[in-house]
Amino acid sequence: MDTPSGLHGAHRRGEALAALGDRRLRTAIKSGVLRPLWTNVVVDGSRFLDPLTRGAAALLVAGDDAALSGPTAAWLHGCRAVEDAAVHITVRPGRTLKQRPGLVVHHRGMFSRDVVDVLGLRVLALDRVLSDLLCSVRAQDGLALADEALRNAGAEPEQLRSAIATQIGSRLDPRGTVRAALLLDLASPRSRSPAESWLRWGLVDAGFPIPEVNWPVTGPDGTVHYLVDLAWPSLRIAVEHDGYAAHVGREEADRLREIDLCKRGWIVIRSRAADLGDLGRLLRELRAAFAARGYTW
Template sequence: MENLPWTPFLLTDPALGRDPRSVRRLVARGAVRRVLRGVGVRAEVAGSLLLRAQAAALVLGPGQVVCDYSAAWLHGVDVGPGRPGRGPDVLDVASVAGRRATRRGDADGCRRTVAPDEVTRVHGVAVTTPLRTAADLACRWGRGDAMAALDAFARLHQVDAEAHRPMVARFAGRRGVTQYRELVARIDPRAESPRESWLRLTAHDHGFTDLEPQVETWVEGRGWVRLDLADRRRRIALEYDGADVHGDDQKQADDEERRAAMVRDGWVFVVVRGGGFVEPGLSRWVGELRDAYADHGRGSCRRYARGEGAGRHPRRG
């Protein structure tokens, strides 16, 4: 084992200093495990999508690039579970320049037209660029996940609406481009999680367009607090409170105390819990938000001396 590298290697690589039969015996004993067909790694090395991508770099042929969910993950954007019915560790691989889609059982292959300037290298692996990856996902995924991907690429890679305009034009006629064009206009890099993107998009779909992400406001006795989505002028807050966000009981208790303090200061909270993006949960919180706007509408909006830019609280920053 001494001469085996700690990164993926071809099982037939002469540089290992072992004949292929001895390497196969190591696989049979469990000292080496297969990552992809023909590629192994020391058993002690933890599995990851990056490991599989490094393995793919050894066996993918010319004109094959990692794309879609796998490319997003390699760019540091982890926004969804990947394509339904497949594990997140199955590589999405696009064959370009007219080449056949890969038939490897450990890859999800497709054929796609990808320009040379839409391919980059991440850890030595040919990958679609952040812009191209975001565009592909915006066409191929459902609206919520697509919005989350666009927001995340804008936040992490500065791929904003302006950057997408040439790609939208190029994708004219492609399946999914209508959704892509619509969502590009709604990109907001302030969203910090996929669920926040889902929440903002769903609220906007129901006509609540004055809600902004990551609103910071001063609360007496609590200091500066930050809200998932809020209409600062009307003091209406919308937050996601699913089990995937609040597994910590202390964090949950802290959030409830924060909200109680803000309610005393004139805020209204609408909290979306797990299952809130399907019926009947969806209608419940949309109705609550509609009621909040009816109670805190333009005509009845309260004025506070300690509003933004005035009063006794300290300046932010």
Template sequence: MRDASHLPDPFRHAPFRVRDALARHVPAGRLRRRDLESPVHGVRTRAGSATSRIDAIAVVLRIDQHFSHTSAAVIWGAPLPSAVREGPLHVTSTSDTAMRRNGVVGHRSAAPDVRQRGGKRVSAPAQAWFECAGILDLVDLVVLGDHFVGRSGLSTVDELANAIRPGARASRAARAALALVRVGAESAMETRFRLAVVHAGFAEPQLNIDVLDEAGVFLGRVDMAWPEYRIALEYDGDHHREQETFRHDQRRRNGFEVNGWLVIHVTAADAARPAVMFERLRQAFVLRAGGTRRNLDAERALLADSDRRV
């Protein structure tokens, strides 16, 4: 049996439309062989190629259609809950005819802001963020906004604000999320912990600041901090368990401790059960409320307890 590599050049390594292959005189029987699969109706790709649904649908988009909403956010590389990523795709049309396909939600928009990303037509980041306001909950929408205005550099807070369409059904949710979006968060988990801490009643922390000792020597960069109290909150992902990273973290912790910083370490488990994290932060603020360093034994015990939980 001849495999997909013997198809004409345009069809060997990427998804293609059945009608385009037929127009190039590829026999219909050839398109039904087992070395090809159909990720969506009317499209073929090489079997086992793990073609994404977005790549497959991109093949059949009309010139007036583009990816939007959560599909656009995925293409922009934004963090989304797995259930959303695996949910239906979203395609917006500027004509009166919306896309109607299984697994696709079709939308219509008269004047969308459309960009190019990876060869695909896609809603601009700020517009995609507002489109997601009708799909995501408040926290996930803030996570998305933090990503767009953060290190990705894909948007600004002003652009997110300008994307909110007055009177639209999702405008209230978008405005509520926008009030919580901050520049500086460098991961979805950092955003989630920041929102949890503020919701619990703690003062809003500064994000990803450089910490220096009294001589101006760089000690490290912390995820969240209350510099006036010398308190920091650090999210430790799985990479912190690697041996070399662990050694670096230990040296870093020593530098913070001898310079009077209380650093509370949290992991993904604390996001689901934050009560212990809140108690550690409460204790840290109580210890520092007077602005002194008299309770060194208590502070070191708090640090040791936090480190044992990492």
């Protein structure tokens, strides 16, 4: 059955009705070709879970004076460190748009100047999105998002960092801004995965000095032999995170790498996925390593 094109597969029910007629529309819904999502909105059944489709549907519900925001906007800007199945949308104060299952409504003033077009959708700009999320999500998730955004910025991460800092400083709501500024300072474009970001926050939050991210270990001729995930170079202490996807099938290579680092005078502590849920073992080993270097606090 031919259906209206719609933006990313989202349609106002009235427009679908005008294009198909009542009988064909009911048939399309009954067969799953089209599926109701929210009031007066239907979407292509094959794209029901597509974030683009759901974002377009949310904008159809909210009208012109709205923009996708929060984790939804971050996803559209290519920052996927924080997953949220709900669509987040921002409208001006006083709007009566209500939250409903799968749709989170934020009321914010002075956001229209920060709206950009992403794939035909009205979306808050990345610097505004990051300033909001750094103030509101869990600290480790905020750091992971900031790391990812700076990494994606290519040759201009510091320009993006400055823009985010400006947004934080100009927020009408000051709650969370002190922590947001701290996380932004800690963020690094050298971080390669959310797990590394979560781990780094856990160590800093436990009181350890801020580690270098993906620190290059070089030979006498300056050749880079390894990039150490987290490092305190002056103490020659390293934490290597063994994420499953990046390290499966590399166990022997990782073992030989650790042996070589130890020969070069490094203390190497390995972190695994389970440690992200409970840092106790890792923190004990890391404190022992710092004590072995004569560092106490």
